[in-house]
Amino acid sequence: MLSLHAIDQRMQHALASGDLQPIEFQAHQVPAKDMLFHVCWVPALSVKDKSKPAGFPGGPRDPNFNPFLPPDPQLTVGKLGDYHHVVLNKFPVCAHHLVLPRIEFAEQCSVLQYEDFLAWAWLLTELQGLGFYNGGEEAGASQRHLHVQWIPPAVDNASLLPFVQVLDADQDLVIQSHPCWGFRHAFIYVGLSEDAHEYARNLYQAYQLGCQKLGLQCDDQGLMPPMNILVQDGWLLIVPRVYEQIHDIPLNALSFAGMIYVREQEHIDLVKTKGVLPLLAAVTRV
Numbered sequence: 001m002l003s004l005h006a007i008d009q010r011m012q013h014a015l016a017s018g019d020l021q022p023i024e025f026q027a028h029q030v031p032a033k034d035m036l037f038h039v040c041w042v043p044a045l046s047v048k049d050k051s052k053p054a055g056f057p058g059g060p061r062d063p064n065f066n067p068f069l070p071p072d073p074q075l076t077v078g079k080l081g082d083y084h085h086v087v088l089n090k091f092p093v094c095a096h097h098l099v100l101p102r103i104e105f106a107e108q109c110s111v112l113q114y115e116d117f118l119a120w121a122w123l124l125t126e127l128q129g130l131g132f133y134n135g136g137e138e139a140g141a142s143q144r145h146l147h148v149q150w151i152p153p154a155v156d157n158a159s160l161l162p163f164v165q166v167l168d169a170d171q172d173l174v175i176q177s178h179p180c181w182g183f184r185h186a187f188i189y190v191g192l193s194e195d196a197h198e199y200a201r202n203l204y205q206a207y208q209l210g211c212q213k214l215g216l217q218c219d220d221q222g223l224m225p226p227m228n229i230l231v232q233d234g235w236l237l238i239v240p241r242v243y244e245q246i247h248d249i250p251l252n253a254l255s256f257a258g259m260i261y262v263r264e265q266e267h268i269d270l271v272k273t274k275g276v277l278p279l280l281a282a283v284t285r286v
Helices: 004-017 044-051 114-127 196-214 253-257 267-274 276-282
Strands: 026-032 035-041 076-080 084-088 098-101 130-135 147-151 186-189 227-232 235-240 259-262
Touching: 004 076, 004 084, 026 267, 026 276, 035 267, 076 114, 084 114, 098 114, 114 130, 114 147, 114 196, 114 227, 130 253, 186 196, 196 227, 196 235, 227 253, 235 253, 253 259, 259 267, 267 276
Parallel strands: 035 259
Antiparallel strands: 026 035, 076 084, 084 098, 098 147, 130 147, 130 227, 186 235, 227 235
């Protein structure tokens, strides 16, 4: 199975060759009620914006450009099962930030399958950390090719754990809401399992339950409404989305795990002025 050593080796080679953007950001703590968020200024986000393909959601490249078909060999760690590549995120938010794209093309807003949760489960059972998914442009996705992502556990990384402390981990497969979050979302606890296949089955069941509860159904083309999904330590969170950003502040799945990444330094003060929770509520589905 995939090892942290293999990921680290590929990361070091990609940094040395210039194929991987260095991790540079300034973080500031922003309290919100009894919760603590971090707002991080990441200069590389401006570089990432310029690299986006035309029309999704803008940029100089051909709209048919697909960085995952095939993935860049300088960034590719290997395969994870029969359905996913393991690729270093070219614009990482932390060390060992991975993208898990499907080997065969599917739209990013496609219905997630058991195999997508199995890719997460293999990493989560072996290396822990946080799995996340930006389901569509409005949810923070920058590529059309279906992919989920993973970051390792670390003090400075995004995490669901501070937010689930007020929830009930004794209730399996029950929809729960955070008492301080005034926007639509669904937390579901499935419990931990050392067996990746069992963990994936439980997460997949929670995903289906959460989508049903939130009224998230696929359209005639088999595409789901925009949403963010986060998975950590037996918890799954789904947040329906309508806007990718507010006041030029991009908000992706990691925003709901305590980390907001901004393009410009002055946006830090803007987040403090507007308030984290109102900003999150402004981009979620009513």
